[in-house]
Structures are given as structure tokens and as C-alpha cells.
Amino acid sequence: MLFGLATSNLRSFRDFYLSLLNKSSKNEDYKRGYREALDDMVNLGTVTIQEQIDNLPDVSVSTDNLKDYLLVYSADEIQQIRDNKMQLVTVSEFQQVHREKLTAENKVEKLQERCDRYEKALTEIREAYTNYKSYDPDEDDGYAGGDVTSSFIDEVGEALAAIGGDDEFTTEK
The missing domain is CATH 1.10.287 (Helix Hairpins)
Incomplete structure (x- = not known):
């Protein structure tokens, strides 16, 4: 289905440019060369799309690859990622405490006045x-x-x- 949709779009693209060419140019050699170039583009696009579709992995293969990809991370690396996330939480808590401290300092300053x-x-x-x-x-x-x-x-x-x-x-x- 994806392949058919892509190739029909390429053919529509070719037909549009051929209609423009037929309206604008009187030289038959130019038209033939332009037509051949457009056909080559459509064929090349069709081949490229088919190659991409053929190279798509199956769903089960892609999930297996994901599991294999995740296995390369050691427990230490996973812990390091968790620690980094905790540091972000700690920074947030620090900012909150710092705001509270500044508020308290302002209150102390007002009380001193x-x-x-x-x-x-x-x-x-x-x-x-x-x-x-x-x-x-x-x-x-x-x-x-x-x-x-x-x-x-x-x-x-x-x-x-x-x-x-x-x-x-x-x-x-």
C-alpha cells in the first residue's frame, strides 16, 4: 500500500511537469529529453522507495534489536542515569530551599528594622x-x-x- 501510494505520487508529479512542458515548448527533442529525465526520476524514486520498504525490519525483529540494544548498558550505567535524574531533583529542592532562605532573610531584615x-x-x-x-x-x-x-x-x-x-x-x- 505504501509503495503504491508513493509511486502514484511520483507519476502524478511526472504528468504535471509533462503537461507544463507540452504547453510551453515547441522543440520535440527538448520535450523527449525532458520526458526521459522525468521517467528516470520516477523510476529511481520507485526503486529507492522499494529498497526502503524492503529494509524495514519486522516488528518482532525490531523489538529483539531493542532488547539487544538495552542489554549493552551495565547496571552501573543505569545507576548513573538514575543518579543524574536525582541530581536534577536535588537542584529543584535546592532552589526551593534557597527561595525559602531568601524569604526568611528578608523577614529577619524587616524585623531588624x-x-x-x-x-x-x-x-x-x-x-x-x-x-x-x-x-x-x-x-x-x-x-x-x-x-x-x-x-x-x-x-x-x-x-x-x-x-x-x-x-x-x-x-x-
Whole structure:
């Protein structure tokens, strides 16, 4: 069936070019030479196709050849192929772990920034408290003590707001 299909396609090819030749050329020697060349091409193609078909192995022969081909691989070579595939899996796992590590490092960096912000805010609170405790109303020339307290509360509130905590709190005297 395959052979018949291929040869009919070659003959159709030859007939098409012969029809073009008949329409275009008036020289009979040229037409005869062209016709002979096309016939030779068709015959050569037919022979080549038949040779290819004849050289196709049977299904059982091809499976036997496959088994023979696979037998040349030793157990070590098969293990090496498996190890190579495992390395590919290991690379994938490494990339996943590396991504997780980078994510964790970014979280640590953000937490460090928050910690630095907390430390700065607590330092400001300590300074405000020190100023509040060291205030002596007798030494103040017209400065009201209530203003110091409200100033202290404002500074502590700002520091707590920078931390992200509650800026409303009560002070004990």
C-alpha cells in the first residue's frame, strides 16, 4: 500500500511537469529529453522507495534489536542515569530551599528594622522621662509644670506611635 501510494505520487508529479512542458515548448527533442529525465526520476524514486520498504525490519525483529540494544548498558550505567535524574531533583529542592532562605532573610531584615525603630523610640521615651523627672518647677522662670507633663506625654505618645503600639497610656506620679 505504501509503495503504491508513493509511486502514484511520483507519476502524478511526472504528468504535471509533462503537461507544463507540452504547453510551453515547441522543440520535440527538448520535450523527449525532458520526458526521459522525468521517467528516470520516477523510476529511481520507485526503486529507492522499494529498497526502503524492503529494509524495514519486522516488528518482532525490531523489538529483539531493542532488547539487544538495552542489554549493552551495565547496571552501573543505569545507576548513573538514575543518579543524574536525582541530581536534577536535588537542584529543584535546592532552589526551593534557597527561595525559602531568601524569604526568611528578608523577614529577619524587616524585623531588624523594626527592632532598631523600637530601640530608637524607647531611647526617646527614656530621654523624655529623664527630662520630666529632672524638671524642677522652682527653678523655672514662668514655665508651667502642666506643660512639662503634657510635653512628656506627647513625646512618649509619638515614640509609641513610631513603634506601632498604643499611643494612649496613663502615667503614675
